[in-house]
Amino acid sequence: MPNANVRKPSPVIPQVVGKALPTLDPVNHVCRSTEDLHPELAFALKAILSQLTLENIPVEIYESWRAPARQNYLYTIGRSKGGIVQTRNQAWASLHQYGMAVDLGVRVRGDWDWNTYENSHMWARAHRLAEEFGLEHDYSWHFQMSGYELGDLKRAQFPPAGNKGQAWWMKLSEYAGQWNAHGFTPVAPLIPA
Ligand SMILES: [Zn+2]
Numbered sequence: 001m002p003n004a005n006v007r008k009p010s011p012v013i014p015q016v017v018g019k020a021l022p023t024l025d026p027v028n029h030v031c032r033s034t035e036d037l038h039p040e041l042a043f044a045l046k047a048i049l050s051q052l053t054l055e056n057i058p059v060e061i062y063e064s065w066r067a068p069a070r071q072n073y074l075y076t077i078g079r080s081k082g083g084i085v086q087t088r089n090q091a092w093a094s095l096h097q098y099g100m101a102v103d104l105g106v107r108v109r110g111d112w113d114w115n116t117y118e119n120s121h122m123w124a125r126a127h128r129l130a131e132e133f134g135l136e137h138d139y140s141w142h143f144q145m146s147g148y149e150l151g152d153l154k155r156a157q158f159p160p161a162g163n164k165g166q167a168w169w170m171k172l173s174e175y176a177g178q179w180n181a182h183g184f185t186p187v188a189p190l191i192p193a
Pocket of ligand 1: 096103141
Protein backbone atom coordinates (compact mmCIF):
# COMPACT_ATOMS: atom_id res chain seq x y z
CA MET A 1 0.00 0.00 0.00
CA PRO A 2 1.60 3.30 -1.02
CA ASN A 3 2.20 5.65 1.87
CA ALA A 4 2.29 8.80 -0.23
CA ASN A 5 -1.49 9.05 -0.01
CA VAL A 6 -1.49 10.28 3.58
CA ARG A 7 0.90 13.10 2.81
CA LYS A 8 -1.34 14.79 0.29
CA PRO A 9 -2.90 18.10 1.25
CA SER A 10 -6.14 17.88 3.13
CA PRO A 11 -9.20 17.50 0.89
CA VAL A 12 -10.87 20.73 1.87
CA ILE A 13 -9.99 23.73 3.94
CA PRO A 14 -9.84 22.55 7.55
CA GLN A 15 -9.79 26.11 8.91
CA VAL A 16 -13.50 26.48 8.26
CA VAL A 17 -14.37 23.55 10.52
CA GLY A 18 -15.89 24.55 13.80
CA LYS A 19 -16.61 28.14 12.83
CA ALA A 20 -20.16 29.28 13.29
CA LEU A 21 -21.26 29.27 9.69
CA PRO A 22 -24.81 29.55 8.45
CA THR A 23 -25.99 26.01 7.84
CA LEU A 24 -27.22 26.82 4.36
CA ASP A 25 -24.05 28.57 3.23
CA PRO A 26 -23.56 26.61 0.00
CA VAL A 27 -19.85 27.30 -0.25
CA ASN A 28 -18.56 26.80 3.27
CA HIS A 29 -21.01 24.37 4.80
CA VAL A 30 -19.52 20.90 5.16
CA CYS A 31 -22.25 18.27 5.14
CA ARG A 32 -21.41 15.15 7.17
CA SER A 33 -24.78 13.46 7.22
CA THR A 34 -25.39 10.11 5.54
CA GLU A 35 -29.05 11.14 5.02
CA ASP A 36 -28.47 12.70 1.62
CA LEU A 37 -26.30 9.89 0.33
CA HIS A 38 -27.48 7.12 -1.95
CA PRO A 39 -28.80 4.42 0.40
CA GLU A 40 -26.27 1.85 -0.85
CA LEU A 41 -23.39 4.14 0.03
CA ALA A 42 -24.95 5.07 3.38
CA PHE A 43 -25.33 1.38 4.23
CA ALA A 44 -21.75 0.52 3.27
CA LEU A 45 -20.37 3.52 5.15
CA LYS A 46 -22.17 2.68 8.37
CA ALA A 47 -20.82 -0.87 8.23
CA ILE A 48 -17.28 0.30 7.45
CA LEU A 49 -17.25 2.96 10.17
CA SER A 50 -18.66 0.57 12.81
CA GLN A 51 -15.96 -1.95 11.99
CA LEU A 52 -13.26 0.73 12.19
CA THR A 53 -14.65 1.83 15.57
CA LEU A 54 -14.48 -1.78 16.79
CA GLU A 55 -10.83 -1.80 15.79
CA ASN A 56 -10.20 1.53 17.58
CA ILE A 57 -9.47 3.31 14.31
CA PRO A 58 -10.77 6.89 14.63
CA VAL A 59 -11.88 7.47 11.04
CA GLU A 60 -15.02 9.55 10.53
CA ILE A 61 -16.99 11.19 7.75
CA TYR A 62 -15.46 14.56 6.95
CA GLU A 63 -17.72 15.47 4.03
CA SER A 64 -20.52 13.55 2.36
CA TRP A 65 -22.91 15.27 -0.04
CA ARG A 66 -21.41 18.49 -1.43
CA ALA A 67 -23.29 21.42 -2.95
CA PRO A 68 -22.38 22.23 -6.57
CA ALA A 69 -21.51 25.83 -5.61
CA ARG A 70 -19.09 24.50 -2.98
CA GLN A 71 -17.54 22.12 -5.53
CA ASN A 72 -16.87 25.06 -7.85
CA TYR A 73 -15.48 27.12 -4.98
CA LEU A 74 -13.06 24.31 -4.04
CA TYR A 75 -12.07 24.06 -7.71
CA THR A 76 -10.88 27.69 -7.66
CA ILE A 77 -8.43 26.99 -4.81
CA GLY A 78 -4.97 26.52 -6.25
CA ARG A 79 -6.17 27.89 -9.59
CA SER A 80 -7.73 31.37 -9.64
CA LYS A 81 -7.27 31.51 -5.86
CA GLY A 82 -4.10 30.79 -3.91
CA GLY A 83 -3.36 27.58 -2.05
CA ILE A 84 -2.90 23.96 -2.99
CA VAL A 85 -5.24 22.40 -5.55
CA GLN A 86 -8.13 20.76 -3.69
CA THR A 87 -10.03 18.94 -6.39
CA ARG A 88 -9.85 17.92 -10.04
CA ASN A 89 -13.56 18.42 -10.60
CA GLN A 90 -15.98 21.25 -11.12
CA ALA A 91 -19.65 21.03 -10.14
CA TRP A 92 -21.48 17.89 -11.25
CA ALA A 93 -18.25 16.23 -12.34
CA SER A 94 -17.76 14.94 -8.79
CA LEU A 95 -19.80 12.09 -7.37
CA HIS A 96 -20.21 14.18 -4.20
CA GLN A 97 -22.96 16.18 -5.96
CA TYR A 98 -24.81 12.95 -6.70
CA GLY A 99 -24.64 11.72 -3.11
CA MET A 100 -22.42 8.87 -4.26
CA ALA A 101 -19.08 9.86 -2.71
CA VAL A 102 -17.70 10.65 0.71
CA ASP A 103 -14.45 11.98 2.17
CA LEU A 104 -13.22 10.44 5.41
CA GLY A 105 -10.73 11.81 7.89
CA VAL A 106 -8.83 10.64 10.93
CA ARG A 107 -10.24 12.53 13.89
CA VAL A 108 -8.45 12.56 17.22
CA ARG A 109 -9.70 14.73 20.10
CA GLY A 110 -11.73 16.77 17.68
CA ASP A 111 -8.88 17.48 15.27
CA TRP A 112 -8.97 16.26 11.69
CA ASP A 113 -5.82 14.76 10.24
CA TRP A 114 -5.01 13.56 6.74
CA ASN A 115 -1.28 14.03 6.83
CA THR A 116 0.26 11.99 9.62
CA TYR A 117 2.47 9.24 8.27
CA GLU A 118 1.90 7.05 11.34
CA ASN A 119 -1.80 6.81 10.42
CA SER A 120 -1.05 4.91 7.19
CA HIS A 121 -2.33 1.64 8.63
CA MET A 122 -5.68 3.28 9.43
CA TRP A 123 -6.11 4.36 5.85
CA ALA A 124 -5.01 0.97 4.57
CA ARG A 125 -7.66 -0.69 6.74
CA ALA A 126 -10.34 1.78 5.59
CA HIS A 127 -9.41 1.11 1.96
CA ARG A 128 -9.56 -2.66 2.46
CA LEU A 129 -12.98 -2.48 4.14
CA ALA A 130 -14.26 -0.17 1.41
CA GLU A 131 -13.23 -2.71 -1.21
CA GLU A 132 -15.03 -5.45 0.72
CA PHE A 133 -18.20 -3.34 0.64
CA GLY A 134 -17.89 -2.61 -3.08
CA LEU A 135 -16.68 0.98 -2.88
CA GLU A 136 -13.90 2.56 -4.92
CA HIS A 137 -11.16 4.71 -3.40
CA ASP A 138 -8.15 6.57 -4.68
CA TYR A 139 -5.75 5.48 -1.93
CA SER A 140 -6.56 8.68 -0.08
CA TRP A 141 -9.64 9.97 1.79
CA HIS A 142 -12.10 9.86 -1.12
CA PHE A 143 -14.49 6.90 -1.40
CA GLN A 144 -17.27 6.42 -3.90
CA MET A 145 -19.74 3.94 -5.31
CA SER A 146 -18.07 1.88 -8.00
CA GLY A 147 -18.99 1.19 -11.58
CA TYR A 148 -20.82 4.42 -12.43
CA GLU A 149 -19.78 6.61 -15.34
CA LEU A 150 -20.27 10.33 -14.98
CA GLY A 151 -22.01 10.43 -18.38
CA ASP A 152 -24.64 8.00 -17.12
CA LEU A 153 -25.24 10.07 -13.99
CA LYS A 154 -25.58 13.23 -16.05
CA ARG A 155 -28.32 11.45 -18.01
CA ALA A 156 -29.98 10.45 -14.72
CA GLN A 157 -28.99 6.79 -15.08
CA PHE A 158 -28.70 6.30 -11.35
CA PRO A 159 -28.31 3.14 -9.33
CA PRO A 160 -31.71 2.02 -8.06
CA ALA A 161 -32.44 3.45 -4.65
CA GLY A 162 -35.83 2.04 -3.66
CA ASN A 163 -37.90 3.37 -0.80
CA LYS A 164 -34.88 4.15 1.35
CA GLY A 165 -33.65 6.63 -1.24
CA GLN A 166 -36.23 9.35 -0.67
CA ALA A 167 -33.95 11.86 1.10
CA TRP A 168 -31.28 11.17 -1.51
CA TRP A 169 -33.45 11.85 -4.55
CA MET A 170 -35.11 14.87 -2.93
CA LYS A 171 -31.74 16.53 -2.35
CA LEU A 172 -30.47 15.62 -5.81
CA SER A 173 -33.70 16.75 -7.48
CA GLU A 174 -33.67 20.05 -5.64
CA TYR A 175 -30.12 20.92 -6.62
CA ALA A 176 -30.28 19.51 -10.13
CA GLY A 177 -33.45 21.51 -10.73
CA GLN A 178 -31.80 24.77 -9.64
CA TRP A 179 -28.55 24.34 -11.48
CA ASN A 180 -28.07 25.76 -14.91
CA ALA A 181 -24.46 26.68 -15.40
CA HIS A 182 -21.43 25.68 -17.43
CA GLY A 183 -23.66 24.42 -20.20
CA PHE A 184 -24.93 21.50 -18.19
CA THR A 185 -28.24 21.09 -16.47
CA PRO A 186 -28.31 17.81 -14.58
CA VAL A 187 -31.37 15.63 -14.85
CA ALA A 188 -33.09 14.91 -11.58
CA PRO A 189 -33.65 11.30 -10.59
CA LEU A 190 -37.15 9.94 -11.02
CA ILE A 191 -39.29 9.85 -7.94
CA PRO A 192 -39.35 6.23 -6.80
CA ALA A 193 -42.69 4.53 -7.10
ZN1 LIG B 1 -14.13 13.37 -2.22
